[in-house]
Amino acid sequence: MTTKERFSAVEEYFLKAMPEASSELNFNTPFELLVAVVLSAQCTDKRVNLTTPALFAAYPTAEAMAKATPEQIYQIIRSISYPNNKARHLVALARDIVERFGGEVPRDGEALESLPGVGRKTANVVGAVLWGREVMPVDTHVFRVAARLGLSRNARTPLATERQLEAGFRKELLPLAHHWLILHGRYTCTARKPKCASCALSAICRHYTAEQRKNAKMENK
Numbered sequence: 001m002t003t004k005e006r007f008s009a010v011e012e013y014f015l016k017a018m019p020e021a022s023s024e025l026n027f028n029t030p031f032e033l034l035v036a037v038v039l040s041a042q043c044t045d046k047r048v049n050l051t052t053p054a055l056f057a058a059y060p061t062a063e064a065m066a067k068a069t070p071e072q073i074y075q076i077i078r079s080i081s082y083p084n085n086k087a088r089h090l091v092a093l094a095r096d097i098v099e100r101f102g103g104e105v106p107r108d109g110e111a112l113e114s115l116p117g118v119g120r121k122t123a124n125v126v127g128a129v130l131w132g133r134e135v136m137p138v139d140t141h142v143f144r145v146a147a148r149l150g151l152s153r154n155a156r157t158p159l160a161t162e163r164q165l166e167a168g169f170r171k172e173l174l175p176l177a178h179h180w181l182i183l184h185g186r187y188t189c190t191a192r193k194p195k196c197a198s199c200a201l202s203a204i205c206r207h208y209t210a211e212q213r214k215n216a217k218m219e220n221k
Protein backbone atom coordinates (compact mmCIF):
# COMPACT_ATOMS: atom_id res chain seq x y z
CA MET A 1 0.00 0.00 0.00
CA THR A 2 1.42 3.40 -0.94
CA THR A 3 1.36 6.31 1.49
CA LYS A 4 -1.18 8.05 -0.74
CA GLU A 5 -3.46 5.01 -0.61
CA ARG A 6 -3.04 4.84 3.16
CA PHE A 7 -4.11 8.48 3.58
CA SER A 8 -7.09 7.90 1.27
CA ALA A 9 -8.18 4.84 3.26
CA VAL A 10 -7.90 6.75 6.54
CA GLU A 11 -9.88 9.68 5.13
CA GLU A 12 -12.55 7.36 3.76
CA TYR A 13 -12.96 5.56 7.08
CA PHE A 14 -13.11 8.65 9.28
CA LEU A 15 -15.38 10.60 6.95
CA LYS A 16 -17.94 7.85 7.55
CA ALA A 17 -17.13 7.12 11.22
CA MET A 18 -16.60 10.69 12.48
CA PRO A 19 -17.98 13.13 9.91
CA GLU A 20 -18.41 15.86 12.50
CA ALA A 21 -15.53 15.28 14.89
CA SER A 22 -14.81 18.29 17.07
CA SER A 23 -12.92 19.42 20.14
CA GLU A 24 -13.98 17.88 23.44
CA LEU A 25 -13.11 21.11 25.25
CA ASN A 26 -16.11 23.23 26.29
CA PHE A 27 -16.04 26.89 25.20
CA ASN A 28 -18.32 29.66 23.97
CA THR A 29 -15.93 32.31 22.70
CA PRO A 30 -12.50 32.45 21.02
CA PHE A 31 -11.00 33.66 24.31
CA GLU A 32 -12.51 30.74 26.22
CA LEU A 33 -11.13 28.26 23.66
CA LEU A 34 -7.66 29.78 23.88
CA VAL A 35 -7.73 29.58 27.68
CA ALA A 36 -9.03 25.98 27.61
CA VAL A 37 -6.33 24.88 25.15
CA VAL A 38 -3.59 26.49 27.27
CA LEU A 39 -4.99 24.66 30.32
CA SER A 40 -5.16 21.34 28.45
CA ALA A 41 -1.38 21.00 28.04
CA GLN A 42 -0.35 17.85 29.94
CA CYS A 43 -3.90 17.57 31.27
CA THR A 44 -7.07 15.80 30.16
CA ASP A 45 -9.90 17.68 28.45
CA LYS A 46 -12.25 16.18 31.04
CA ARG A 47 -10.32 17.79 33.91
CA VAL A 48 -10.16 21.11 32.04
CA ASN A 49 -13.93 21.04 31.45
CA LEU A 50 -14.50 20.56 35.19
CA THR A 51 -12.47 23.67 35.93
CA THR A 52 -13.36 26.16 33.22
CA PRO A 53 -17.00 26.90 34.22
CA ALA A 54 -15.84 28.61 37.43
CA LEU A 55 -12.92 30.28 35.66
CA PHE A 56 -15.07 31.65 32.81
CA ALA A 57 -17.79 32.78 35.23
CA ALA A 58 -15.24 34.82 37.17
CA TYR A 59 -13.21 36.00 34.14
CA PRO A 60 -15.31 35.78 30.97
CA THR A 61 -13.15 38.06 28.81
CA ALA A 62 -9.53 38.98 28.25
CA GLU A 63 -10.28 42.37 29.87
CA ALA A 64 -11.59 40.69 33.01
CA MET A 65 -8.72 38.19 33.24
CA ALA A 66 -6.15 40.92 32.59
CA LYS A 67 -7.19 42.52 35.89
CA ALA A 68 -6.74 39.29 37.88
CA THR A 69 -3.60 38.25 39.70
CA PRO A 70 -1.94 34.89 39.02
CA GLU A 71 -2.81 33.90 42.60
CA GLN A 72 -6.52 34.46 41.97
CA ILE A 73 -6.38 32.31 38.82
CA TYR A 74 -4.32 29.70 40.63
CA GLN A 75 -7.02 29.27 43.27
CA ILE A 76 -9.51 28.26 40.55
CA ILE A 77 -7.24 26.08 38.40
CA ARG A 78 -5.15 24.41 41.09
CA SER A 79 -6.51 20.90 40.31
CA ILE A 80 -5.02 21.16 36.82
CA SER A 81 -1.43 20.18 36.02
CA TYR A 82 1.19 22.94 36.38
CA PRO A 83 -1.27 25.44 37.88
CA ASN A 84 1.38 27.99 38.86
CA ASN A 85 2.82 28.33 35.38
CA LYS A 86 -0.56 28.24 33.71
CA ALA A 87 -1.99 30.91 36.04
CA ARG A 88 0.96 33.19 35.24
CA HIS A 89 0.60 32.56 31.52
CA LEU A 90 -3.16 33.18 31.49
CA VAL A 91 -2.87 36.56 33.19
CA ALA A 92 0.04 37.56 30.94
CA LEU A 93 -1.71 36.45 27.76
CA ALA A 94 -4.94 38.21 28.74
CA ARG A 95 -2.98 41.44 29.33
CA ASP A 96 -1.21 41.01 25.98
CA ILE A 97 -4.51 40.46 24.17
CA VAL A 98 -5.92 43.63 25.70
CA GLU A 99 -2.82 45.76 25.15
CA ARG A 100 -1.74 44.53 21.70
CA PHE A 101 -4.90 43.17 20.09
CA GLY A 102 -7.75 45.33 21.44
CA GLY A 103 -9.14 42.52 23.58
CA GLU A 104 -9.69 40.11 20.65
CA VAL A 105 -7.88 36.80 20.14
CA PRO A 106 -5.69 37.41 17.06
CA ARG A 107 -6.42 35.29 13.98
CA ASP A 108 -2.90 35.34 12.66
CA GLY A 109 -0.87 32.26 13.62
CA GLU A 110 2.33 34.20 14.32
CA ALA A 111 0.48 36.74 16.48
CA LEU A 112 -1.12 33.89 18.43
CA GLU A 113 2.25 32.24 18.95
CA SER A 114 3.65 35.49 20.30
CA LEU A 115 1.29 35.29 23.30
CA PRO A 116 2.70 33.99 26.61
CA GLY A 117 2.09 30.25 27.06
CA VAL A 118 0.99 29.77 23.44
CA GLY A 119 3.19 27.50 21.34
CA ARG A 120 2.82 26.26 17.79
CA LYS A 121 0.44 23.44 18.73
CA THR A 122 -1.89 25.70 20.74
CA ALA A 123 -1.93 28.33 18.00
CA ASN A 124 -2.72 25.67 15.41
CA VAL A 125 -5.52 24.16 17.50
CA VAL A 126 -7.14 27.56 17.97
CA GLY A 127 -6.72 28.42 14.28
CA ALA A 128 -8.13 25.07 13.12
CA VAL A 129 -11.07 24.96 15.54
CA LEU A 130 -12.14 28.60 15.32
CA TRP A 131 -11.30 29.56 11.80
CA GLY A 132 -10.91 26.27 9.94
CA ARG A 133 -7.23 26.92 9.22
CA GLU A 134 -5.78 24.05 7.19
CA VAL A 135 -3.13 23.03 9.71
CA MET A 136 -2.37 19.91 11.71
CA PRO A 137 -1.62 20.51 15.39
CA VAL A 138 0.41 17.55 16.65
CA ASP A 139 -0.05 16.44 20.23
CA THR A 140 1.02 13.16 21.80
CA HIS A 141 -2.03 11.29 20.39
CA VAL A 142 -1.60 12.59 16.86
CA PHE A 143 2.14 11.85 16.95
CA ARG A 144 1.60 8.25 18.09
CA VAL A 145 -1.39 7.38 15.90
CA ALA A 146 0.20 8.84 12.77
CA ALA A 147 3.33 6.76 13.33
CA ARG A 148 1.45 3.55 14.06
CA LEU A 149 -0.85 3.87 11.07
CA GLY A 150 2.09 4.66 8.82
CA LEU A 151 0.86 8.14 7.94
CA SER A 152 4.16 9.51 9.21
CA ARG A 153 7.49 7.81 8.50
CA ASN A 154 10.61 8.18 10.63
CA ALA A 155 9.24 11.43 12.06
CA ARG A 156 11.27 12.18 15.17
CA THR A 157 9.62 15.46 16.12
CA PRO A 158 6.05 16.83 16.21
CA LEU A 159 7.06 19.30 13.49
CA ALA A 160 8.19 16.48 11.18
CA THR A 161 4.88 14.67 11.80
CA GLU A 162 2.95 17.90 11.21
CA ARG A 163 4.64 18.40 7.83
CA GLN A 164 4.01 14.83 6.68
CA LEU A 165 0.35 14.92 7.74
CA GLU A 166 -0.22 18.31 6.15
CA ALA A 167 1.25 16.95 2.92
CA GLY A 168 -0.77 13.71 3.05
CA PHE A 169 -4.31 14.70 3.99
CA ARG A 170 -6.53 16.61 1.62
CA LYS A 171 -6.11 20.25 2.66
CA GLU A 172 -9.79 20.87 3.32
CA LEU A 173 -9.91 17.85 5.65
CA LEU A 174 -7.02 18.93 7.89
CA PRO A 175 -9.13 20.64 10.60
CA LEU A 176 -11.27 17.48 10.84
CA ALA A 177 -8.33 15.09 10.54
CA HIS A 178 -6.74 16.65 13.60
CA HIS A 179 -9.79 15.63 15.69
CA TRP A 180 -9.93 12.18 14.05
CA LEU A 181 -6.43 11.29 15.12
CA ILE A 182 -6.84 12.72 18.62
CA LEU A 183 -10.10 10.88 19.26
CA HIS A 184 -8.76 7.64 17.78
CA GLY A 185 -5.71 7.93 20.03
CA ARG A 186 -7.75 8.77 23.08
CA TYR A 187 -10.28 5.96 22.81
CA THR A 188 -8.91 3.20 20.53
CA CYS A 189 -5.23 3.55 19.69
CA THR A 190 -4.26 4.24 23.27
CA ALA A 191 -0.61 4.56 24.25
CA ARG A 192 -0.23 1.45 26.38
CA LYS A 193 -2.79 -1.07 25.19
CA PRO A 194 -4.20 -0.13 21.81
CA LYS A 195 -7.50 -1.87 21.10
CA CYS A 196 -6.28 -3.39 17.83
CA ALA A 197 -8.74 -6.29 17.88
CA SER A 198 -11.66 -3.88 17.60
CA CYS A 199 -9.92 -1.20 15.52
CA ALA A 200 -11.52 -0.67 12.12
CA LEU A 201 -8.15 0.48 10.73
CA SER A 202 -6.18 -2.66 11.63
CA ALA A 203 -6.18 -3.89 8.03
CA ILE A 204 -4.13 -0.91 6.89
CA CYS A 205 -2.17 -0.26 10.10
CA ARG A 206 1.60 -0.67 9.82
CA HIS A 207 2.05 -1.17 13.56
CA TYR A 208 -0.58 -3.88 13.77
CA THR A 209 0.55 -5.84 10.76
CA ALA A 210 4.12 -5.76 12.06
CA GLU A 211 2.92 -7.08 15.42
CA GLN A 212 0.81 -9.73 13.73
CA ARG A 213 3.74 -10.94 11.68
CA LYS A 214 5.90 -11.19 14.78
CA ASN A 215 3.24 -13.19 16.62
CA ALA A 216 2.68 -15.49 13.66
CA LYS A 217 6.42 -16.22 13.47
CA MET A 218 6.54 -17.03 17.16
CA GLU A 219 3.52 -19.33 16.85
CA ASN A 220 5.15 -21.22 13.95
CA LYS A 221 8.38 -21.88 15.84
Ligand code: SF4
Pocket residue numbers: 148149188189190194195196197199200201202205206207208
Ligand atom coordinates in the same frame (compact mmCIF):
# COMPACT_ATOMS: atom_id res chain seq x y z
S1 SF4 B 1 -4.64 -1.42 14.68
FE1 SF4 B 1 -3.97 -0.96 16.75
S2 SF4 B 1 -2.07 0.23 16.53
FE2 SF4 B 1 -3.15 0.28 14.57
S3 SF4 B 1 -4.39 2.15 14.60
FE3 SF4 B 1 -5.68 0.48 15.31
S4 SF4 B 1 -5.47 0.50 17.52
FE4 SF4 B 1 -3.76 1.68 16.69
